[in-house]
Amino acid sequence: MKQWTALFLVMGALFTILFFTSDTFADETVTPTGEYVNLRDGPGLTYSVVGTLDAKKEATVLSTEGEWYEVKVGQQKGWVASWLVTAKSSEADVDAKADVIVATTDGLNVRSGPSIQSTVIGKMNAGVEAKRTLERDGWSYVTIDGMDGWVSNDYVQVIAANETDEPKQPDEEETTPLPTDDTFFVEVDQLNVRAEASLSSEKVGTVKRDESYLVLDRQDNWVQLALPNESKGWVYAFYGSFASDAPKQADDALVITTVADGTNVRTEPTTDAPIAKRLSAGEQFTVQREIDDWYAISVGGETAYVASWVVAKPSNDHVPSADKKASIPGTLNGISIVIDPGHGGRDRGTTGARGTKEKDLTLRTSHMLADKLRAAGASVHMTRESDVYVPLRTRAAVKDELGADAFISIHYDANTDSSIHGITSYYYHDNQQALTQTLNDSMMEAVSNNNRGAQFGDFLVIRENSADSVLLELGFLTNVAEEQLLTTTAFQEDITRGIYNGLLRYFND
Known part of the structure; x- marks a missing residue:
């Protein structure tokens, strides 16, 4: 009898669990907080969209996984993000109208989650509008062209939902706006012109980058322009600038320049962080902030970090080198020197009779020279530290970008006449x-x-350069005897000591 009693109790407990679990899910419904939400075939943004749930419809919750609901609407099943829907049991009064965000930079990444580590699933260009249904930790969840994802708030302008409402009716006695004697310059590729100062107003035309128009009126974040053929229209002021208050660069704004192809920028200010992108030589960026020996810059609409020792920055107190002397006699203290190892990467330079590659030998010589100059107190920058290709014009620009005192380009020579040395x-x-x-x-x-x-x-590299720029051909690799001498450690030590002594003499006498 006791065995039967125990069996009935277990079965009753199981029935109760199943019954109430079923009722719990059956009674719970969700509705979108925006105009609609995508139904996906799995619990994540990377799963395919299989349908949509409109704002006025309810879906029954079947199960949950993480921050996702498995739901059923009609005969269709799918998964929806919990942050884009409201459960029926919630007492919150949710406004179904979403904000509108506008990208302020080209190539803004749309990601699968609110993190720079999340997968990039799309792009937004400057001036593109999207609806925002959620904000979290400095990120916005947006819908654009049927795609849902996250964008960083650092690179968008938010227009509140009430700013997109239909415009107020004008007064009965509407007056023609008077010119403001200001000019508006368009700074995006294409900008919509609307009949009224509202995103919901009728689109009446477009204006394009670098075009300028007389300003007739301003209203909140909108500006009315005088257009061709005596027409007029409203544009969102964020996408351009005014002649009267054109932005000026702060006096202390630091602009840096990459000096080599393949310069790494990272997701965090450390060499252990993942590489976010590799930059080309000659790209310029305004520094957002400095963290130890790293610069925070904006790359592709997102913050990334580049090491200070791999970029060039201008010097504001540079003295022309003709008048510059070492701060401590007999040294190179206070002197900045650029060493340019000729060739590199796909440009191998000349090849010696014995197979010596010029690009390898110039790099070897340059490193030895740099060591001597640094030991004497000089600040030394090399246009390349390894076997990479650097364009000639980029090399030539480094001296002035750094405010350096001298530019020394290291080469080895060649001639069809192998007797020349x-x-x-x-x-x-x-x-x-x-x-x-x-x-x-x-x-x-x-x-x-x-x-x-x-x-x-x-x-x-010297023609397009400034004062005290020199190109040195340290011998002919096409001469067998000289090639053999040039590659020896003894010659390398002697020739770099000669250059070093010459610089000491020049910046001290």
Whole structure:
């Protein structure tokens, strides 16, 4: 008898659990907080959309997983995000009208979750509008062209829902607006013109980037423009600037420039963080803030971090090098020098009779020279630290971008006549000749190679450069005997000591 009693109790408990569980889900319904919500075939934004649930419809909750509801509407089943719906049991009075956000930068990433680590599922360009149904931790959940995802609030402008309502009716005695003597400059590729100062107003045309129009009136975030053919219309003021209050760069704003192809920017200010993107040489960015030895910059509409030691920044107190002397006699303290290892990457330069690649030898020489100069107190920047390609114009720009005092381009020579040998020092402008001659004389004191002298040379890296820029050809790789000498450690030490001594002499005497 006791066994039967126990069995009935267990069965009763199981029935109760199943009954109430079934009733609980059957009684719970959800409705979208916006105009609609997508139904997906799984609990996540990466699952396919299988339908939609409109704002006026309720769906029955079948189960839950994480922050997702499995629901049924009619004969269709699917999953909806919990943050986009309201449960029937909720007492909250939810406004079904969503805000509108507008992207303020091109290439803004739309992600599967509210994090920079989440998968990118789409893009938004500057001026594109989207409806926002949720905000969380500095991110907005938006719907754009049937796609749902998250965008960073740092790169959008929010227009409250009540700003998109139908415009108020004008007074009976409407007066023609008077010109404000201001001009509006369009700063996005294409901007919609509307009949009234509202996103819900009729679209009456478009204006394009770099076009300018006389301002007739302003209303909140809207501006009325005088358009061709005596027409007029309203545009959202965020997408342009006014002649009267054109934004100016802050005096202390720091602009940095990448100096090599493949410069890494990372998701966090540490070399252990994932690489967010690789930049090309010559790209410029305004620094948002500095964190230790890292700069926070905006890349593709999102904040990323670049190391301060791989970019160039301007110097505001640079003294022309013709008048610049080392701050401590007998050293290079206070002197900034750019070393340019010739060629690199896909540009191998010349190849010696014995197979020596110029790009490898110039890098070896440059590193040895850099070590000597740093030991003497100089600030040294190399246009490349490894076997990468750097465009010539990028190399030539580094000196002025850094406010450096000298630019030394290291090369090895070649000629179809294999008997030609010796060292040549080149300048292009007159204000480069003094340093060129000083270095040439100093190198000849350090090595016994044939002296081809300091002479004029039409090379882009010195032609497109400023004072005290020099190109040094340290010998001919096409001469078998000289090639063998140039690759020795003894020659490398001697020639870099000669250049070093020449710079010491130039910036001290």
